[in-house]
Amino acid sequence: MSRLTIKVNGQEVHGNSRESLLTQLESAGIQPEYQCRNGMCGACRCKLKSGAVDQQDAMAFVGSNEILACRSTPKANVDIEFDYQLTYIATKEAM
Numbered sequence: 860m861s862r863l864t865i866k867v868n869g870q871e872v873h874g875n876s877r878e879s880l881l882t883q884l885e886s887a888g889i890q891p892e893y894q895c896r897n898g899m900c901g902a903c904r905c906k907l908k909s910g911a912v913d914q915q916d917a918m919a920f921v922g923s924n925e926i927l928a929c930r931s932t933p934k935a936n937v938d939i940e941f942d943y944q945l946t947y948i949a950t951k952e953a954m
């Protein structure tokens with residue numbers, strides 16, 4: 860499935876099954892916290908409430924039902940939640 864829905868903190872955005880959740884959220888104008896973008900720091904950790912992701916190898920600790928947005932690619936529609944208020948950024952399309 861290449862086109863799918865990413866629900867993040869209650870807001871739905873269009874997604875795909877090719878790019879990481881972090882990249883897709885940024886493209887949609889939503890900026891989760893991040894530092895390394897390669898699974899080392901854990902800054903992009905979020906809760907996977909429903910759906911499924913492919914998670915690439917990562918060093919950062921994740922608890923049960925948690926994923927790293929920088930290393931996770933959706934396999935289906937997903938519902939994720941960050942435990943803080945997300946920042947909104949300008950997207951290329953909006954400029």
Ligand code: FES
Pocket residue numbers: 892893894895896897898899900901902903904919927928929930
């Ligand atoms: S940004 Fe560092 S683990 Fe995702």
